[in-house]
Amino acid sequence: MTTARRLLPLLTAVLAVVVLALVVAALPWLWDDDPAAAVLRVRYPERGFSPAALDALRAELDLPADPVAGAVGWLGGALTGDLGVSWVSRAPVTPSVLAALGVSLTLALAAVVVAAVTATALLAPGVRRAAHRGGPAGRGSAVAASVLGAVPEIVLGAVLVAVVAVAWGLLPSTGFAGPSYLVLPALALGLPAGGLLARMLSSATESALAEPWVRTWRSWGTPPATVALGVARRAVATAVPQVALLTVGLLGSAVAVEQLFGIPGVGSLALDAVLAQDLPLAQAAVTVLVLLGLVLGGVGVLAHRALLGPARAGAEVAVGVPDTSGRARSWAPWAGAGVLALVVVTGLPRDPSTTVTERRLAPPSWSVPLGADALGRDLWARMAHGALLTVGTAVAVTAVCVLVGLAVGVGARSARAGVADVLNAVPPVVVGLVVAAVAGPGLLGAAVAVAAVGWVPLAVHARTLATEARASGYVRAAVLVGASPGRVARLHVLPAVVVPVVRHGLARVPHAALGIAALSFLGLGAPPDSPEWGAVLAASLAYVDRAPWTIAAPVLGLALLAVVVALVPETRTSS
Template sequence: MTASALAAARGAVIALGSVVGLALVVGALPWLSGDDPAQTVLRARSAERELDPAVLAAIRQDVGIPDDAVSGALGWLAGALHGDLGRSWVSGAPVADSIVQPLGISLSLAASAAVVCLVCALLLLAPSLRRAAGSGGGVGGGALATGALLGALPEFLVGTALLTALGVHLGLAPTSGWSGPENIPLPALALGLPAAGVLGRVLSGAVDATLAEPWVRTWRAAGFRRATTAAAVLRRAVAVALPQVVLLFVGLLGSGIVVETLFAIPGLGSTALEAVLAQDLPVVQACVALLTLIGLALGAAGMLAHRRLLGPAMRDGALTPGAAGGAGHQRWALVVTGLLVALVVAGLLRDPSSVALSERLGAPSAEAPFGTDELGRDLLARFGHGALLSIGAALAISAIALVLGLLVGTARARALAALTDVLNAVPPVLAGIIAAAVAGPGLLGAGAAVCAVAWIPLAVHARTLAAEVRAAGFVRAARALGAGRARILLRHVLPVILPPLLRHALVRIPHNALALAGLGFLGLAAPHDSAEWGAMLSTSLPYAESAPWAVAVPALGLALLGLVAGLARTGR
């Protein structure tokens, strides 16, 4: 067996082991939470019936609830290998029949959101790309700022604004349910616009790094047409960012749970969430298995497309990775950072817990510059104290994700690549539910859940960049001179990929804060009376029309955090 075939076999074994491990974790949810699944199923079927031991025993026998998590998960996997996904513990219907339609709905929604995301990201970059390809320079600060603002908007906040403005007041689109294509625009925009900000920042870093490569200067000096150079630069940048685009699509498929819940869409995400809450394990396991298979297939397709776009350059040692610039925008990053720090310090000097019901939902005034919330508490004070929780947790998650992503992405192991693709398919909400089952709802458990999936984009990015660096001529020369893998990694690979990875980790800080906010929106993170920005958003959304400043304050914090990260510049 050749080395390539052996590596592929190891990757397949690790992927299979990861799927089995994931099935075991999901199958252990009732035992992790300490709840009797028979009681949960009984409540889901009929909330009025008493918890009689004889009834619970009949339910266990009727639905086939296993005695322990291991035997249950292995039994489900054995059936799944033969095409039998089991029957729902709640409805008794075959699982395979009950998830086909939700899967189609989620795929349609994710595909529409991906189109919105890609179009908006390219529109952001188009002016800067055309200018840079002709006369030099990098991506403009306006594109970076716009992308940063989009990327800092929570999906549930965008969805709520669209639903209220376009659905309720103007009646331009349905506000809930799924009856056909007319239900797509609002949830697709809610998912696609924030994702466009993340993708735009990744693409902008790739464009900047591409413009720093020697061949671009050669083409300009040779008089190539601006459109030709721009097309070549975009092709090269897309080749770098394509695995991230694929990752983003899988993420849209998984993170649609919040949007599907908001718009009452019966997709795979909301089906999985309802099944988790009802402890309907066969349905949960089937949903996770489908997401995992899709993640594996698309992850492999992304890497193959990356190699295909680069073509002979990956084989002939013709790549010369460049270093992205962007120092010209650091001044604005410092200005926004100063503003954010000033607001946080001003809030820390005020009392965040003083309740004054007579002042509830008060408009901004001299006494309360940001207004008051539904309990009359000072929003500026809560903004400042909540920043310590939101920004601190997001920073810690990004730091851990950077270390894990760097280790996995540079390991040159297909097995780890397979593990990455499997875990990428796990929705953050499901990770949050598992963490809540183990440790209970709270910011610590939610942070661990976000951290469990936050390293994956960085690992994929590191894997893509490391593959290009190892294909460069100077690395091949070092290898021919007898340099070992460790020396090549330390002296040649890490110095090139570490700066863009650091910048990528930086722009992921607001994204991680948003993930925490999304879990807080579902009640899986900080408690509702917490000053954490996600909890503030969740509790203030019902008052968005009567007291919009209550929503605007935590949204302002996320937007400023996104601007700081975006203007600090992304790498390839």
């Protein structure tokens, strides 16, 4: 039984890889398109689309007759190390994928360094102050982290290109030919990721500060620096699996940034291959990302165990519950919500769809306080009318992700990497393409695509916290007196997990909005004429260098949303 349980995560991961290969292989049929016709459009458009030309191409490329045969044939070759030959370029797939993976790994690691430095800079002063005086680690860092995490990577990248590369001429804007080419894309990816990481570490730090050993150390007169280092190690132990997920997520989700900076990474390779229906190349790129996700997910689990040390085996892991009963209620979330509500309510009577040629790309003025877009439409009105679409959809998606993440994470019997780590490595764009193939592009399809992978970091976070809770003394005591697994999970594990995961989920509300925006940017979400913030952002990016106010409206909305979700959890009262 023990051996079967140990093999279950491996079997689950293998099954997930097989299913993903089958889904990618089925894309042409999901799109109701002939793979031969798709390849013919790319390679030999001059041949025409006669049945004879299609039959000749099928014979030349040995195209599969159905998705099952294609997936099984490709997997059989992959097991022997042969990832196939591109249907478009007729070149072996393996060198292309490995080269793109090396580029993406370099970029992702550089972005992780930026994220780690950013998170440390945001949190270090508050942790040291809290370790010396007691109490929470500070609210300002939580606000700054959430606002930074709400900045769209593609917008930040476009601003960096326009200012640092074009206006100042300090760094190259496109390509990948040396360390200097990494700086701008690493900043574009790493700064928002650092904000999200800092927000998560802030929650873990507050839980660590509430654990009994912190009070004991203080009563012994332990130097504040030593207490701060202990708190930091305890918080990092909880967050290290998320850092592994962050690295893999940057590999697969940086498609828009890679395209903006002309970086030949594996995310762009997978997207281009899927769009061209070059299935061997797409299957290889997605599978490599998945395998790397499993490896890094396992590394995160092992690092978590190592940082917990002997406490995990000795039933000495304490679970702290921050005491919020004595905290003053903060006015900041209500102020942020009030400003956002004021902008929306006052903008709703304005016309979001009328085009006025004379005010194309007009700067902010009394008539258009937030400026006008490329068609002369009022950006204030479009922001107000798009708020319900963006905020409502993002909140709904996040709520679903939190519920699924809690169910999967608390229900997991071990912290081993599994299907969640597999899905985390799948680029959301690929999921969006699958959903669009089945249901057509649209806001609902984009929301489904974001939710399909958005629950994974929450599930891994819940899984990590649940593992720590099950290693605590009071949970082991409950097991020894005969409590059933369901009762232990419901009464002991879930209360220790739900608050940090809900706070993590709230921090991801702007992230969900950005995911929907990214799919809208690629034509898989809301239509271009929609006032949804992602569609407005996508339509404005081409003009950011000469009319930067065109991106101000959606970015302002996302920033205000981030302020609200950053501080609402801090206003709760203890039960």
